[in-house]
Amino acid sequence: MTVTENPTPMGFGRMHRKEDARFVRGRGNYVDDIQLPGMLHGSFLRSPYAHAKIVSIDTSAAEALPGVKAVITGKVLETLNLAWMPTLSYDTQAVLATDKVRFQNQEVAFVVAENHYIARDALELIEVEYEPLPVVADAKQALAPGAPVIRDDKEGKTDNHIFDWSAGDAEKTERVFAESEVVVAEDVLYPRVHPSPLETCGAVADFDKVTGKLTIYSTTQAPHAHRTVYALVAGLPEHKIRVISPDIGGGFGGKVGIYPGYVLAIVGSIVTGKPVKWMEDRNEHLTATAFARDYHMRGEIAATKDGKIRALRVKVLADHGAFNGTAQPTKFPAGFFHIFTGSYDLEAASCDVTGVYTNKAPGGVAYACSFRITEAAYLVERMIDVLAYELKMDPAELRLKNLLKPEQFPYTTPTGWEYDSGDYPRALKLAMDMVEYDKLRAEQAEKLSRGEYMGIGISFFTEGVGAGPRKHMDILGLGMADGAELRVHPTGKAVLRLSVQTQGQGHETTFAQIVAEELGISPDDIDVVHGDTDQTPFGLGTYGSRSTPVSGAATAIVARKVRDRARIVASAMLEVSPDDLEWEKGKFFVKGDPDQAKTIQEIAMAAHSSLELPEGVEGHLDATTVYNPPNLTYPFGAYICVVDVDPATGQVKVRRFIAVDDCGVRINPMIVEGQVHGGLADGIGMALMQLMAFDEDGNHLGASLMDYLLPTSLECPSWELGETVTPSPHHPIGAKGVGESATVGSPAAVVNAVLDALKPLGVRHADMPLTPSNVWRAAQGRPIRT
Ligand code: MCN
Ligand code: CUM
Incomplete structure (x- = not known):
């Protein structure tokens, strides 16, 4: 493909995505595109109840339907010791319900048939007798005395409590609060939402009885971690398991965990001896795969009268659904929520998080969350605006007064994070210049005098992305480091093999660009291989925006190892000492004699030739590495959203959105801009439209895209992006992650803008989603509905 206006850069720079050549031609290869000879199709019978005892299941009529090959129930799985599986949070989750169902649409039985239609028809022939039980649909009810116990499968469990977790210095925080001039508190809800990528979840499992090899094509963001978990759970030898994650149509964290469907496709293939495909529909995806957020937060902020913020304290009730199926580093049951002090210089901070079971789908860490930094960033940015409201201060001025200063980096937060680098005031001032802040405030005042409500919302965020370090971070005991392998063929073309896996982030392009930057081989001459455990080195996968911080570093390092080998080969070719060579992107030359040079392509050929190499040098240029990050990287950004609100109808129009990101x-x-655009749209979705709601019986009220709304171009303005560049001091190429930045930073800017518009009506806070009816209710001073 020739793209004249967008030539391939020899390294970093703007470049069209290599993968788009196949996507725009409809030649992507997704799980549902996989067709294997003799393949069967599986489908789930799901529970209509949110909480009910299973009295009996009769599968005989379904089994008798022509074309049905197997009907699997929890009882069948029990005989295989597979009725329950471990979650990534050391809990257990029912693969198929045996004793009772614990959320609506939970998996109850699995039919394997010749095709999808027969499988679905057979579901209707399965008779299940349920005995409905009282439902816990609300996190606050979960710990009430006498609340029905959801997890009575766990021995001795008499309540719905999962964990208590704290961070920070509670005593010191208490002291600072006691002596502070101003203390403001607010209840802030980050409602349950869903990442809802274009492609739902699915798998094709193919067990070969002769070789004992199990191949699983699945929509996973973490193929290697999944393989290890399958090996541990099913007792299958790990080298006989191959997980292939082909093209993925968006993951957004919803494809990190292991779903019953993956397991049932495997069991189905083992039972029938045929490949089995399972692919869920939209309704199943929205109701049964990992949700996000559901954090009920009580924030308190302490400050001086003139707006110096001193301390922050948060209590969280975290709704984890029926099984604790979140995925985050083991030591941190609330993920990275304890980064809630955000971008500010505080004396003290503390948080307490309590996790509870409810009769809702499990999950919790999804939707570009950076392990709950979304909730943390939203909380602090809302609290800052609440404080500004009380102090009658401009929210931009309040932030500028309290932002960390560039000279404070590396900065250790009151809850123990070490921010690597940043220049926060510069980013916020740039955003304010771009939007012409003072002019905008004047316009707002002028409009208000005519009865028009306009709002300006600011948010500033700091993320920590790139988990490990391995010493502090693991998932199910697997340390968070990632490998990379680089092969340079004799003609100078290269193949990079990675443990991380793109779901749309463009890794085939950007990782080739890192190699290009380091070696001077064109990105067009470098293939990136990922998403196949048989072909790539071990690593924990893509989430928490860790690909660039971890595997991006591994890629730079492995390319530098290749360069070190190339230096030795070049020295043999040019008959000089390696120390007498100098590197310039793409070639080595003799110091002081640039005409005496060998290109990386010439060196690659020589490395494979009969050229005599020094003692102990093996030849070839190939290298491998494993990267264990010394710290997270800390991207940040300043966002400003401008809205027009009609309090009479509750309509919100996002007029402008300025995003300054520093990654x-x-x-x-x-x-990077594409990633930011997507995340900003996410923010508008969550702030204004999206809610996974349930009625008191635990019925899902957002089970289709008619009820669960995704933002479109109609709701989004033309984004205005700015950037600052503060390199990460510990990352080999100075890059920080960015994939989740805009989703983390933008909801608060939108909500703050709407509430800024409603400020003259005396509204200090209202919870997301700020739908027209909720905006109208807030404007009327009524409680809003979530
Ligand atoms: N990048 C860059 N320069 C930087 C940082 C990143 O050019 N300084 C590029 C990277 O090389 C990569 C992309 O931006 O091509 C995102 O990189 P990174 O921030 O490392 O994030 P990951 O690749 O690890 O992607 C994960 C992140 C997460 S956790 C969610 S959730 C999310 C997101 O990415 N899911 C996405 N963005 C998504 N975008 C798409 N299209 N689909 C998803 O499912
Ligand atoms: Cu938390 S969503 Mo992303 O980390 O895959």
Whole structure:
């Protein structure tokens, strides 16, 4: 493909995505595109109840339907010791319900048939007798005395409590609060939402009885971690398991965990001896796969009268659904929520998080959350605006007064994070310049005098992305480090093999660009292989925006190892000492004699030739590495949203959105901007439209895209992006992650803008989603509905 206006850069820079050549031609290869000879199809019978005892299941009529090959129930799985599986949070989750169902649409039975239609028809022939039980649909009811116990499968469990977790210095925080001039508190809800990528979840399992090899094509963001878990759970030898994650149509964290469907496709294939495909529909995806958020927060902020913020304290009730199926580093049951002090210089902070079971789908960490930094960033940015409201201060001025200063980096937060680098005031001032802040405030005042409500919302966020370090971070005991392998063929073309896996982030392009930057081989001459455990080195996968911080570093390092080998080969070719060579992107030359040079392509050929190499040098240029990050990287940004609100109808129009992001060195600015665009749209979705609601019986009220709304171009303005570049000092190319930045930063800007518009009506806070009816209710001073 020739793209004249967008030539391939020899390294970092704007470049069209290599993978788009197949996507725009409809030649992507997704799980549902996989067709294997003799393949069967599986489908789930799901529970209509949110909480009910299973009295009996009769599968005989379904089994008798022509074309049905197997009907699997929890009782069948019990005989295989597979009725329950471990979650990524050391809990257990029912693969198929045996004793009772614990959320609506939970998996109850699995039919394997010749095709999808027969499988679905057979579901209707299964007779299940349920005995409905009282439902816990609300996190606050979960710990009430006498609340029905959801997890009575756990021995001795008499309540719905999962964990208590705290961070920070509670005593010191208490002291600072006691002596502070101003203390403001607010209840802030981050409602349950769902990432809802274009592609739902699915798998094709193919067990070969002769070789004992199990191949699983699945929509996973973490193929290697899944393989290890399958090996541990099913007792299958790990080298006989191959997990292939082909093209993925968006993951957003919803494809990190292991779903019953993956397991049942495997069991189905083992039972029938045929490949089995399972692919869920939209309704199943929305109701049964990982949700996000559901954090009920009580924030308190302490400050001086003139707006110096001193301390922050948060209590969280975290709704984890029926099984604790979140995925985050083991030591942190609330993920990275304890980064809630955000971008500010505080004396003290503390948080207490309590996790509870409810009769809702499990999950919790999804939707570009950076392990709950979304909730943390939203909380602090809302609290800052609440404080500004009480102090009658401009929210931009209040932030500028309290932002960390560049000279404070590296900065250790009151809850123990070490921020690597940043220049926060510069980013906020740039955003304010771009939007012409003072002019905008004047316009707002002028409009208000004519009875028009306009709002300006600011948010500033700091994320920590790139988990490990391995010493502090693991998932199910697997340390968070990632491998990379780089092969350079004799003609100088290269193949990079990675443990991380793209779901749309453009890794085939950007990781080739990192190699290009380091070696001077064109990105067009570098293939990136990922998403196949048989072909790639071990690593924990893509989430928490860790690909660039971890595997991006591994890629730079492995390319530098290749360069070190190339230096030795070049020295043999040029008959000089390696120390007498100098590197310039793409070639080594003799110091002081640039005409005496060998290109990386010439060196690659020589490395494979009969050229005599020094003692102990093996030849070839290939290298491998494993990268264990010394710290997270800390991207940040300043966002400003401008809205027009009609309090009479509750309509909100997002007029402008300015986003200044700093993710350190940008590998491909075009891809970074695409990531930011997507995240900003997410923010508008969550702030204004999205809610996974349930009625008191636990019935899901957002089970289709008619009820669960996704933002479109109609709701989004033309984004205005700015950037600053503060390299990460510990990352080999100075890059920080960016994939989740805009989703983390934008909801608060939108909500703050709407509430800024409603400020003259005396509204200090209202919870998301700010739908027209909720905005109208807030404007009327009525409680809003979530
Ligand atoms: N990048 C860059 N320069 C930087 C940082 C990143 O050019 N300084 C590029 C990277 O090379 C990569 C992309 O931007 O191509 C995102 O990189 P990174 O921030 O490392 O994030 P990951 O690749 O690890 O992607 C995960 C992140 C997460 S956790 C969610 S959730 C999310 C997101 O990415 N899911 C997505 N963005 C998504 N975008 C798409 N299209 N689909 C998803 O499912
Ligand atoms: Cu939390 S969503 Mo992303 O980390 O895959």
